[in-house]
Amino acid sequence: MPQQNKLLIVIPAYNESGRVGDVVRDVQAHLPGAEVLVIDDGSRDATAQEARAAGARVARLPVNSGYGAALQTGYKYAMRHGYARIGQIDADGQHQAEYLPEMLRSLEENDVDVVIGSRFLSEDGHYSASRARALGIALFGWIASKLTRRKITDPTSGYQVLRREVAEFFCSEIYPSDYPDADILILLHRSGFRVREVPVQMRAATNESMHGGHKSLYYVYKMLLSIFVTLLRPRSRAQELS
């Protein structure tokens, strides 16, 4: 039975030894009542051991399957164990857990389904992306903003909190296996979910293992195609999809 106050924090991790332990402790410090689940995406280092030592539950994927698949594993866990709300945070230390309580409050107070922590919403997000990447984020953020009629400034941010219904939606085949991105936000909007951004500050990324491939032509092609076919599909209420 879903309980009103059950909260799961999902941390997908691939080769984040030396970083994931700190993230787990950071989350525990700011959300002492939450269950922390680290999804070890087939890491070749001590990620799983470190996460366990820090007190997190660890689900280990035997083969590396990508950020999206790891995240979806977390959603499936949340569904099977009846969590009412799910938070997700990167394992590389880029996201600061201190914003999680504020994001969760925003979820309730604004009656939305997804809250995204955006580093670009405020002027001093303390994040410096490479020019090509910043351009890509800006472009698809703009497209997502136009299509959802909401202000989307950080479409690739994996720093989010969501309601159970959204995680359930993501447990279907609808959820693409790649990194969450602008096309997902558009899909959420067309499926009747309400999305909102809040400003957060992020630390500089110390390694880019999760975020590769955002500058390439192939990425642009894939995103445009994905957004295009999302628009071709009929709008649907989330309840009709199962």
Next chain:
Amino acid sequence: MIDLRVRLTMIGGSLFLLLVIIDLVRRRRLKEEYSVLWVVAATLLLILASWNKLLEWLTVAIGGEVLSSTLFFCALLFVFVLLLHYSVRISAMERRLTALVQEIALMSAGSAETDEPADDAAD
């Protein structure tokens, strides 16, 4: 000048192929990443069939005589590339499948957490 019927067939076929690909992606029967090679192939064939000067240049470059043969040659080349691509993907999948199967076997033998590194990274 290339035979008009061949040209129309190629153009019509390429356009039809593009529509089929987009629809398959829309219906989630085809993943976006697999669609890339197909879209490139269909687009290049479309360009070759439409742009006579390019087709003529290419025919001379490969030492061909008949323009329509060049189109068929290119289509065949794309098929080889696509098949090779699938062979590579299938090889990767087999490795991952073996790793999964082994993991299940190890679980049944009673080791709940094995820290063996995985064989393959996702593409």
